[in-house]
Amino acid sequence: MTVAAILTAAGSGTRLGHPLPKALVPLRGERLLLHAARGLLAARTTAGERVEVLVVTTPADRVDEVAALLAGVLGEADVRVEVVLGGATRQASVAAAIAVLPHDVDVVLVHDAARPLAPPSLAARVVEAVRAGHAAVVPGLPVVDTVKRVGPADGSGAERVRETVARTDLRAVQTPQGFERALLVEAHTAGADHGRDERTAVSDDAGLVERLGRPVWVVRGDDRAAKITTARDLALAELLLAEEDA
Ligand SMILES: Nc1ccn([C@@H]2O[C@H](COP(=O)(O)OP(=O)(O)OP(=O)(O)O)[C@@H](O)[C@H]2O)c(=O)n1
Numbered sequence: 001m002t003v004a005a006i007l008t009a010a011g012s013g014t015r016l017g018h019p020l021p022k023a024l025v026p027l028r029g030e031r032l033l034l035h036a037a038r039g040l041l042a043a044r045t046t047a048g049e050r051v052e053v054l055v056v057t058t059p060a061d062r063v064d065e066v067a068a069l070l071a072g073v074l075g076e077a078d079v080r081v082e083v084v085l086g087g088a089t090r091q092a093s094v095a096a097a098i099a100v101l102p103h104d105v106d107v108v109l110v111h112d113a114a115r116p117l118a119p120p121s122l123a124a125r126v127v128e129a130v131r132a133g134h135a136a137v138v139p140g141l142p143v144v145d146t147v148k149r150v151g152p153a154d155g156s157g158a159e160r161v162r163e164t165v166a167r168t169d170l171r172a173v174q175t176p177q178g179f180e181r182a183l184l185v186e187a188h189t190a191g192a193d194h195g196r197d198e199r200t201a202v203s204d205d206a207g208l209v210e211r212l213g214r215p216v217w218v219v220r221g222d223d224r225a226a227k228i229t230t231a232r233d234l235a236l237a238e239l240l241l242a243e244e245d246a
């Protein structure tokens with residue numbers, strides 16, 4: 001019984017607008033993907049389980065650089081590390097990582113390097129839920145804003161509100177998401193055809209499980225697992241870390 005983590009780090013970070021791919025951008029002196037990897041590797045379940053295999057997806061031309069980076073920092077850590085070339089979409093990147101999982105892995109976490117400050121306790125909570133028999137698990141937080149569905153108003157490109165969506169049963173879903181390996185493989189295999197194109201790919205792995213008609217369970221998310229999408233998100237994360245150090 002082995003827990004693996006897939007760390008998705010192959011995105012370009014268009015919305016961040018940094019010259020480096022997002023996962024390689026420094027946050028308080030350390031790359032985002034290293035923050036995220038450290039969080040995953042520090043997780044311990046109540047039964048003492050931890051992540052023993054780490055598979056990282058990278059953009060083209062960055063495989064050797066990322067492998068060297070991880071070896072330099074995690075060289076002493078007791079973890080098997082694989083670095084693979086990502087795909088055109090996040091879904092395709094996860095599929096490439098699944099393909100290299102060692103045979104002994106039975107539980108897989110899928111986590112975004114773009115969520116560098118997700119605490120170890122969150123990964124542990126997700127693994128514990130999978131081990132408790134929930135084959136697909138996502139962390140979720142209540143939605144705090146009022147949410148409205150919109151549509152085109154006329155031919156001008158303006159939007160108008162169609163309806164206000166009841167938010168009590170909405171959750172903003174984060175990563176790490178956790179899966180029994182067999183279910184994750186089945187879901188990605190079934191969804192492979194639409195995974196190559198951003199217009200048809202799912203935005204998270206649980207979405208593929210939902211498409212199979214199988215249940216996905218929710219555990220409590222964590223504010224610290226917020227996603228870094230824009231330059232402002234990165235600045236906020238810098239402030240949070242500075243505050244913790246103070
Ligand atoms: N082809 C891709 C696209 C995204 N990701 C990863 O999936 C996570 C979530 O993606 P997102 O936040 O959208 O990152 P980017 O695609 O890099 O950002 P943007 O959409 O602004 O370009 C990130 O850790 C990113 O590196 C990936 O591994 N492979």
Ligand SMILES: C[C@](O)(CO)[C@H](O)COP(=O)(O)O
Binds near residue numbers: 090173174204227
């Ligand atoms: C997987 C994810 O982080 C869950 O919230 C999210 O869907 C990624 O979305 P992105 O547009 O690829 O950042």
